Amino acid sequence: MRLPTLLIAAVLTGMSGAAAPVDPAAPPQLQLRFHHLHYRVGDPARAMNHAAQTLGGTRILLQGHGVGVQVDEHYALFDRFQGEEPRSTPGAAEAYAEAVAWLQERGFSVPGDFPGARLAAVLPGEYLDHVAFEAQDLAAARDRLASAGAAPDSERDEAVLYRIPGGFGVELLAPGDGEDAFWCPMHPDVRSAEASATCRLCGMPLVAIPPPQIGEYRMDVTVQPAPGGRGASGLRLVIRHPDASAPVPSFAVVHERPFHLFIVDRSLDYFEHVHPEPAGEGAFELAHDIPPGEYMLIADFLPQGGTAQTVQRAIVTPGHDGPLMPPAPRLQPGPTDRVVGGLRIAIDAAELAARKEARIQFTMFDAVTGVPVTDLEPYLGAPAHLLIVNADLTEALHGHPVEQATTGPTVPFAPLMPMAGAYKLWVQVQRGGRVITAPFVIEVVER
Template sequence: MRPLPTTLGRALSASLALLLATAAAVLAAAPPAAAHGTLAMSTPAEGATVTEPPASVELYFTEKVASNAFFTITAPSGGRIDNGWTYGSPKSLDKPIREYFMVEGKFEPREYATGFPAVVSVAHLPTAGLYSVSYLSVASDGEAVRGTMSFRYNGKATAAPQGWSPPTNQPDPALVAAVEQHGSSGHGSTGSSTAPAASSPPPPAAAPAAAEEDGGVGWIAWSGWAVAIVAAVAGFLAWRRRPAPAVKRPARSGPGTRPRKASGSGTPGAKKRAPTAAAARKGDAAVTARTATATKATDTAAKAAPEPAESDVEAAPSGIGLSNTRLALLGGGLVVALLAGFGLGRLGTGDSATGAPVATAPAGVPTSPGGPGGLSAGDGHQHPAGTGAHNHPGDASTAAQATGTTVSAGGYTLQPTQRSQAAGAAVDYTFRIVGADKQAATRFAVVHDKPLHMIVVGRDLSGYQHLHPTMAPDGTWSVPLKLARAGGYRVYADFSVTAADGTQVPLVLGVDHQVPGAHTPAALPPVAAQATAGPFAVSMEGTPTVGVTAPMLFRVSRTGAPGPAQLERYLGAFGHLVVVREGDLGYVHVHPEMELVDGAVKFWLTAPSAGRYRAFFDFQVGGQVHTAEYTIEIP
């Protein structure tokens, strides 16, 4: 097999060596999934359908929730039907939960087989449909424990207790402050071995060592990573190993020596000529590196093979001889190492498909559908429709859920070409998203059918527009923009940029924009659950709650006509919701469901703080987009 040219071989070998070293470093540094005090199971179970009215909902966590934990149960109509909560008696979990703690710089697993319940009373069940349960607490290590779960009730409606009214209380400010303090302290989601005095963790149901010996897969996970790292390092060392000194064959000369034939002119049975002395002096290792025994075998094989061309026999300097075979083996070793580490690592985390114990997601992030803790997690507020209730990395701090208050975040900056325009004039608004390298980003993920969404709203929360700019090859975005009134505005760029390593970075960046002239701020409309958008009446249902992921439902009907309107998908979903906070104009995370839920468009809203907000609900009927606007006040 023909070796690669020296220069190319050296470049490829260096690149593969770097890849091997990087793989080993990544595999060695990759921490296991970690969560603390997470929701392990519930009664009713997540996604279950019940026909008999439950008197309570029992949520089983891997440790006792804080005494000031907060729980809500929301009916299909959006109203709360919870009636307080109490601690329950511990119970064995259906499936043990493995959590990881950082102890003296190392991750140590603890397996929990006992659940510690919070029993949330149900006041009544006003109708059949989907009920949502939300929770907020702080784990023993200070991490937020936040999420939702849902169940469907198909039984008869039950009456509310006499004198009972739907609760409107918000979480304890001390609980919210604890969540915010943890989220802003730089504490990672990997956990800590230090527990605050607020609550103490229960002892593990089984000691880590025993858990690993009794058929647990944790040792397989760690072994998998070890095997991958050893394979990568061994491959690297084998590649670097220099060959043994060559035993050179003396050049043959004298009578009987046949001249070497050109490429393609060899004849069957022609004997392969040994290299000349000049070639030997040049270090032609590909030909001269033979032992005396190998020489006979080579000469014998050469009798039945065509004579190789002179160009086919090249010098390969010692330690750089990277033939196609060695290149393939080296690349294959790298792939095997990566796949082995990934596959065994997945096995160790307890993939639900295997039925093994589950290694839960970071605290405060609900798990995937069908599992405890609610719905799937995401990396940012922008994502495909239907992701459901979830939080994001950094959402442990409720303040972090209001984005768009800065022009730079995540290493990217919003750079508009102009910062003002005349009232009533249509201009071509242009801008770039610039990375840390001072270059315009050009790789964006398509989210909700568009690579970037631009939201414009006045500082008095009027003049809302939802636009979709187009990008030129140089990374310059442009869109026609017309602002009728003088005053200050906020322009938000809502996008997910694809970084150099292929990862997606979801961001919302905001910048001020001015329209010169006399300006009188518009008064914020009063709080109301009903709004009109063109010929449609739109009702808003739900109870926004500070720090708690709460469902919000919107029902659209044609004014004066019975029944719901026939909604069409707009940007991949049946509706989109933008919520902006009064004052700092914080842009709040909101997540839509893919499908209608009991005839309504359902969103999940986590309010970052008390105060007033303006909500803008976009929906489409008959090919035309309409916007219903609401004022929300959270005490």
């Protein structure tokens, strides 16, 4: 993802306010600007949701950096604790001041006023791992710190992290290359400054980024009891605007439908991909039998003139007599191939890593002959569909293949996994007019 470029509002020239003498032999100062605060927390999804709701920010996933919230031009990102939980942390303003002093001593120009105060105000008790700055020239910044005797704690092509006295980190990031004005409505993290660009994941032309909509769309759900009071015979869903709670008047058709709905039970054994029909005034209706139980509804839709939305809502259908909110199932990676609907589907998820661009690939064979299948049919405007969830259903990703014209035998996807851990997924393809669904469990690692 391209990182946004910002204007530096001020340069700290001296603690006293007076101009410091200029040494003509000194190397020129390198410009830095504040980019984000990076926290380590017990539950990244919960921390992200809390920050977004409190600040009215936008949930984001910065490729290679992590999940978090954008407020104005800055970010707070969240990773899970690795190993023992730290016991203390500097405050964000204190950490920023120490980072600025450390960098200025080594020849960098950094704004002295802390621009992330609004972000930090709602996260006072969280562990701040490091403060990140964008460098206009990352290679020159690396060289400057190396000449000053600073050794990196970790480094990648686009970022380098240093630990400074006190234990917390200072991270330098490669610069962005232009303000992103266009994005993919299905993959909002794919952005470009060019109007003619296309999505590298699904091939769709990028569209203009609409004005930000503060808050989240809401989905009201009415469960229609089945005859006899056991289970549901259907659902009525109403989508409401974040600001005025008014029903959304119109929706874009994406992959042949204006509304995609996944129904998954808490044990992750029940799975349905269905499409409620428009009923006017922001409402959709679904006639579908759902057994007694506790479910998560995962809705995927695109309001006209808005951005792609994934909204979740838990429901309990009539007749459910089990415990509410049971512990999440323990997911164990299982077989790497499945025989379903006349196909043997093999999965290769070895490349997947948290917050990294990587592919997951499915290969299709005829279950009887073993011959690779090359006659897959489009299903809802795509060669396949993929839903990925974590064990407690707090994370959900709906994706489509990166090769839009494939008919098999290989069907690759490029999901950007938000964090390490076990996930369950369902891949859906169509062959001979029949939709075939195969479940798998995978483990995503840190790299």
